[in-house]
Structures are given as C-alpha cells and as structure tokens.
Amino acid sequence: MAEAASSARYLSFSLGEELYGVPVERVEVVLEMQAVTRVPNAREQIRGVINHRGSVVPVIDPRVSFGEGRATELTSASIVVMQLFFEGEIITAGVLADGVREVLDIPDEALEEPPALSARGRSFVRKVARQGEGFILILDIDAALLSAAVA
C-alpha cells in the first residue's frame, strides 16, 4: 500500500525530439490523426479543432509552448485526448503525439526537478524522470495553455 501511494502512472508519448508523460487518469482516449480545422487568429499553440464524439475539441501542439515554433505540416500520428483545467474550468483537449509508447509506473522518488530549460519550457514541465538513456518530461498540461497568454 505504501509503495502504491508513492508512485503514479503516466502515459508516455514522443513528439519531435522529446519523450513526454502525462498522468494517465487525465487521458480519455488516443485518436488516430484526423483532419484538424485551423482556427484563424487563435493562440499559437492551438493547431485547430477536431470533432470528437460530436464535440468540438481543440488540438494543442506542446512544441509551441517550448518556443520551438510550430511545424507548418501536421505530421504527427496521433492525438491524445485529455482533460485539463483552463481558467478554472475542466475542458477536453487533444495533444499532438508522434508516437504513443506505453503506460509507465513511475515512483515519486524517481521524479526530479527539471533541468534548466528555456523559461517558457520550464513553466510547464513539472518534473523529469530518467528513462533508459534519456529523460521523460512530465507535462503540467494545464499550464501549457496558460503560458500562451504570455506569448
């Protein structure tokens, strides 16, 4: 019991050069890539909207939040649909993913403070965990949208 309390499950996915993780209980479903409708004048890291079970759901590109700028072509393979908080409300949003890997059990003590990233990146990477040779970045997905207000 004590062990279970001190670990959490994360869904890991790759996007660009990085490996990201999000708390699995936030994830609703992983969708195949589909037509994303661009929304003119929307904030930069929202690539557009998709139809998810009759609701119109925004699709977020986390790379923009990292200050990488966004690729003009949408080459990602999947959209991870998850719940996130935005201005005090729970909303459903999709996050782009090149490849969805696995669900990982990461004990809390394995989580480390993120290394010096760019200021913008830092604001929404909550923790990092060593994963083989690299790192997995645990996203604070709620902040990913808010940071855009600064942009």
Added chain:
Amino acid sequence: MIDKFKEAFREEAYELLTQLETILLELEADPEKPELINAAFRAIHTIKGSAGMFGFEKPGRFAHDLENLLDACRAGRRAVDKQVIDLTLRARDKIRSMIECDESGGPFDEEAQGLIQAFRAAVEGRPDPVQGAGQSVAAVAEAPKAEPRALEGFRIRFRPARDLFKDGTRPLKLLDELRALGELSVVADLSAVPTLEEMDPEACYAGWEAILSTDKGLDAVKDVFIFVEGRGELSIESLGELDTEEGGAKRLGEILLERGAVEKAELDKALQSQRKLGEVLVETKAVKPEQLQAALAEQEHLKRAQERHVEGSSSVRVASEKLDELVDLVGELVTLQARLTRTSGQIADQALGAISEQLERLVSQLRDTAMSVRMLPIGSTFSKFRRVVRDLSRELGKEVELYTSGEDTELDKTVIERLNDPLVHIIRNSLDHGVETPEERLAAGKPRGGSIRLAASHSGATVEIAVSDDGKGMDLEAILRKARERGLIGPHEELPRDEALQLIFRPGFSTAKTVSAVSGRGVGMDVVKREIDALGGSVKLESRDGRGSTVILFIPLTLAIIEGLLVRIGEERYVMPLATVEACVELERADKDGEGATSLIRYRDELIPVVDLREAFAVPGECPELRQVVVANDQGTRSGYVVDAVIGDYQTVIKPLGRIFKEAEGISGATILGDGTVALIVDHKRVNAQARRPKARSA
C-alpha cells in the same frame, strides 16, 4: 429526499409569488376586479398551506396574517387601496426572502413584525397616514388579463329572412364576428335553396348552424346578432360549461335528440340495427342529411373542445437539463442527416434518395418541435419590470407608467433568462436619465406622467425588443463631449448623428465602474451591449430631442441551431449565418479597388464595404481569379465578404468553442459537417469591425 421536496416547494412558491406580484400590479391599475383579489388570496393561501407542509413554519405563519388581510378585502370588509397593495407587495418580498434564506422557524425580525402589525391595522381599517399624498401609480398593463371565465358552448341557429341582403347585411361577417369570440364550427343549411330557374339571385336562402365555444358569455354572443334582430329566425342555446371534468364526448344520438331532429322512438329503432347511426337515420328519412351534418359538426366540435381541455390541463414539468439534452440529441441527428443527404447524393440511388429526403423532412420537423419546447413567451419576465418601474419611479419622485406589448412573443428559454439583466439596466437608465420629473415635463408642455414602452415582436429570424421612453432624449453634444474626454474619438472628430449615439455602448464611455444586477443604476450601456453580443444579437439606440429615446435589441430566436451558408476559402470551409445574408455576387479580381483586407464594391447602385475573408483569416494558398461576395444586411447596413466559392445552405448545429478561443475574433462557434470534419461559423460583424479598426487608426 427532504431537500428534493424542499426544492420543489421553493420552485412552486417562487412561481406563486411571481404570479402574486403580477396580480397585485394589475389590481393597482384596476382595484375593482374581484377576480384579481380572489386570485391573490388563493396564491397566498396555497403558499401558506404548502409552507406548513414542508416545514417552512415561519413564512407560513407570516402568510397567515397576510391572508387575513386579503380575506377581509375579498369579503368586502376592506377596500383594496394603495395601502393594501403596498403592504402586500412588501410582504411578498419578505416571504420570498424568508424562503430564499431558508428561514423555516424562529422569531420574526423587525421588518416582519412591522408588516404583521400593519396587516392587522389594515384589517381593522385604521386610516392610512400616507394616503392622499398623490403619489404615482406605476405600471399599467396595456391589456390586463382577466381571470378566464369557464369555456361555454353555444348552439346557434340563424336562418335569416329572405330579403336580408337588401339592407346590406352580410351574414358571413356575423360568422366572422362569432369566430372572433372563440372556436367556431359552422354548417350551412342549404335545404331551402331552390333550383336555378326558381332562384332569386338577390334573396338569401341559406341558413347556418354554428357551435361556438367561448369564455365571453351569452351576452357577447347575443351582441353579435344585435343588428339582425327580427330579420330572421335566431336561436342561441347554451350547451353548458365545456371544460367540466365529467362526461366524455356526447353520442350522436343524444345530440340529434337534443336538437329535436329526431324522435326518441325512431332513434331507438335505428340504434338497434347495429350500423352507423347517421346512415340509418338518413336512409329511413328520419333525419334530413343537413340535420345530420350539423349534428356531426357539433359532435366533432365538442370533442375537440374536450381534447383541448385535456391538453390544457395536462402540462408536465420537465427539468430544463432534459430539454437541453433533447436539443443536443436533435442537433446530432441534424448533423447525421446532413451526412446522409451528402452520401446519398454521391451514391445517386433513387430509393436511398427518397428515404433520405423523407428523413430530412422528419428531422427538420423534429428539430422545430424540439426547439419550440424550449420556447417561452417573453411576457413572464415583463411583470418583473413593472415592479422595477413602480419602485424606482417612486424613489426618484417621477410619475412613470410602463406599457407592455408583445408578451406572447416566444424566445428560447435560455435567451430569455439572459435578457433579464440587460433589460433591467435599460429600463433603469430610461427612468433615471430619460424621463423627466413632473415639473420638468409640465414646463416642457408634456403631460405630468411619463411612460416607458416595452414592446417585443418577431422579425424574421430575430426578435426585436424595444424599450422607449417619452423623455427628453439623448443629449448628442454631451455624448460627443464625453467621448472626446475619454479619448474614444479624436478631439475634433465629428460623427454622423446616428453613429454618435451608438458611442454610449462603447466600453469606457460610462463612468460607473461597478456593476450589480440589483442596484444597476448608472450602469454602463457597454455592459448591456456585451451581454447582447454574447447572445449573438445587436443593440441600437434611437433618440429624438425632447421626444424621447428608444433602445432596440435584436435577438436571434435560438442559440442552438441556425440556418447557415456554407462557403469555401482555399481548402477551408466556413459557415455564415443565413439570416443576414442578402445575396451572393461574383467578383473578379479587377472589381476590387485596391489591395488589403478591406475595399469597396458596387452593389445595386450602392458602394458597400467588403472584407476579404481570405486575408482576414490568413488562409494559405493561391487566390483564384473568380470569387464570390456574400452580401450581408444587418438592419439596413450592407457589407460584403469575399470567399472563394459558395457551396450552399446548410442547417447548422452551433457548438461553442470555449474561452480558450477568445482570441479568435471573427469566429463565433463551430459546427460539424456531414463528413465529420469541423467548420467554423463566421461572426461577420466582428470580422468587419476588426478589419476596419487598424485602417481607421492609421488614417
């Protein structure tokens, strides 16, 4: 469980209290109406009863004393005067606050005690110290609704004299008059019409039998025939109250007997033959076919009246969430239907096409029905405004009456709810700044009392709600001065009168910083505009110096489903609300004068501003040579929007985009197309304003 009951009680009590308020305000205008006093008494009595039942002992006790007062009025022991109405209105507010604050027991506070003392004093008929102060009586409904009388059926037979036409009487007019009284079924009795050679073309051979159900009473029916009295045979018989609980539809035989068309013995004989009674009676010549027809019409009429009564009495309370869910589902169905239509168009199979078309008709009926369930008459909120006018005009020492019209104009329930606060703001503003004090009005040669008119009406896909006063009107110079002070316009900028008036809706125009739904006085009109914008509507101000001003709200009928025009720009598709679209015209590149997002084109001898949506929305791709302009008309103001191609009209379920898209100006929502992809709904007014803004600044 208990809470659920309590909630139900609350809901019922609020409803009754609202009714009570309306009744009281009507009573104030017409204190002689015993029905109104009875209705007020009943409302309080019901509240008292159910309050006790659900453990709201305190408001119950309080209501008891109020009930005594109303009972005294009802019995004629106490005249219904200002004091009684004032007291009852205050008591009504008190009961509401007790129920709201869940005060179920315990001692009364000072206010409640004071009121109870006042009730008792009033019952004993002690003089009212305030009476005769000559204060204003506010709020008169243009058509106060009386308690409906019971529906009564009448059998009317009219066989005019042959020479009826000679004095210019037109019998059909009489039937129209009857029809105005209520539901009417008419059968013409043509049995006296002779053959063609015998006929005198100037004579009236026809007679009529009619069944009328009306709540206006016998005298009203008699009045219709007042000018033809003695000009033929006329009989008017009452069939009694129609909406009695007992008794189903009458049998044909009974009706024939009652009408004296058949003898009992003949009827019994016919009944034994086990065939359709009417046929038998006619066959055996016991009854003339005309007589039978008239009797059948009567039967039908009574049956309908009965059914209507059942319908009327069997309304069901439904949680509004369920309605929302229903509308959502219908929305999904509409989307799916669009997809089916598209697919069947591609497959081009006749059988499939027929099914798809039929389904489309059904779905659109279902959509209309589902939407209509959510529609409520706007009148329910109007009574609230009477109270606002009454109380505020007293407070300000003004004499103002509120006239309302168009109460039965229907609007989506959620829209009505959200209209409440803006309307209160507007009415308060009119009272506060528009209507003058009695002295000022007299000096200006106007009647002492001012008036505010609240009128709702349908106008295509929108509902117009106009609030007008007969006050001093807007001071145009003061508006311009204030706008310059606040930097909303340049120091020497002049605006046409009409545009200058609309400045009051600009954010930052009003000095009032705090906004509260309750106090709301001096509230900025920008708050009103914001609310109306959020509903997808628009606001307009008209004003005439010394004659008063009018604020008009244009509100879309519904928020959930609109008729849209599907357009294509590059690879992207957008939907424009069809209600404002006036025309689509072709545009060659050369027709546009100048580059940039905005330009002008000639349309029907008029130069109209045009926004290139490709540029406004930064759509990628090559711009084609031949494009189209969608011309929108917003209350007379035309503007054009350039798109690559118009695809066609499209029924659209609006899906909100949420606040994370608040930067996406010019987009009001999204919709799911037949192929499952998402198209965005264009808010063309915003696009227009946005496209013009930087240009205006740089000029």
